[in-house]
Amino acid sequence: MIAYIGVDPGKAGFITVWTEEYGFDFYPMPEHKIETGKTSKTGKQVMKTEYHEAGLASLCRRLYNRYRSYQLMVGIEEVGGRGGWSATNNFNFGYQAGMLKMMFLILKADIEMVRPQKWQAMMRQGYPDIKKLSSTGKTQIRDPKAIAKMIVDKEWPDVDFRKSERAKKDDDNKIDSFLICNYLKRKYKK
Numbered sequence: 462m463i464a465y466i467g468v469d470p471g472k473a474g475f476i477t478v479w480t481e482e483y484g485f486d487f488y489p490m491p492e493h494k495i496e497t498g499k500t501s502k503t504g505k506q507v508m509k510t511e512y513h514e515a516g517l518a519s520l521c522r523r524l525y526n527r528y529r530s531y532q533l534m535v536g537i538e539e540v541g542g543r544g545g546w547s548a549t550n551n552f553n554f555g556y557q558a559g560m561l562k563m564m565f566l567i568l569k570a571d572i573e574m575v576r577p578q579k580w581q582a583m584m585r586q587g588y589p590d591i592k593k594l595s596s597t598g599k600t601q602i603r604d605p606k607a608i609a610k611m612i613v614d615k616e617w618p619d620v621d622f623r624k625s626e627r628a629k630k631d632d633d634n635k636i637d638s639f640l641i642c643n644y645l646k647r648k649y650k651k
Contacts, residue, residue, distance in 0.1 A: 464531035465649070466570070467642030469538050470558035472512035475638035478524075479646060480531060487635060488523070489624065490557075491516020512557060521564045533570035534649060536641045537562055538577055573645070580644035581605055588612055609636050 467477045476488040491513040499507040537558065565572055591608050592601040613622060613636055622631035622639070 462531050463649075464528045464533050465642050465645040466533060466535040466565075467638040467640065467645065468535060468561055468565075469634045469638040469641065470540070470561050471554055471634065472557060473632075473634050474557075475632065475635040476520075476524075477635070477638040477642040478528065479642050480528070483527075485620065485639070485642075486527070487638075488520060489635075491520055512553075514560065517560055517564055521567060524564075525568055528568075533565065533568055534645050535565045535570040535572045536575045536580065536645045537565070537572060538580070538637065538641055539574035540577065575641065575644065577605070580641050581608070583644050583647060584609075584612060584640045606633050606636075609633070609640055613639065 462481065465479045469475050470490075472490060472492065474490045476490075478486045478488070480486075492510050493513040493516065494508040495511050497507045497509050501507050540554070540558070562572060562574075585608055588608060588611060591604045591611065593604040593607070594600075595602045610631060610633075613620065613631075617639075620639070622635050623629070624632040624635060
């Protein structure tokens with residue numbers, strides 16, 4: 462039995478797992494609240510949500526317990542440094558992606574690092590481009606998030622892509638992990 466796993470890394474990332482037995486399962490990146498050192502006007506400590514490294518151990522145990530009898534096929538989105546991000550942001554993103562790769566190595570998964578262009582090209586076959594204005598506002602560029610949303614709305618209208626039940630909008634990271642998972646299914650499922 463095979464479990465196909467799509468991973469959109471980053472502090473707001475997601476993991477999507479598909480198996481014949483369970484269908485689709487979603488796992489957000491572990492996070493926790495920390496104090497910022499600031500106080501609100503009401504006198505309460507201001508908190509912020511942060512990526513929780515230690516939460517990966519708990520996530521690893523949950524994945525192991527649920528999928529221990531499966532061969533794990535994992536696709537982790539391979540993203541290089543991003544222009545406009547600080548060196549610290551680029552380092553943190555790579556660090557988190559590396560930690561996720563190590564977690565799946567511990568779980569003895571077959572891992573494919575997949576560039577966004579590769580999985581997007583397969584998943585968008587037959588769909589039109591959606592364009593948006595570039596940062597300068599002078600040209601039009603492809604809008605991969607809008608295209609991904611169009612694909613899931615058409616092919617999987619019954620799947621909830623919100624980050625939580627309280628969220629009002631679909632989560633781009635959850636959609637990307639879902640599409641990476643389906644990229645693996647299309648590529649390897651016979």
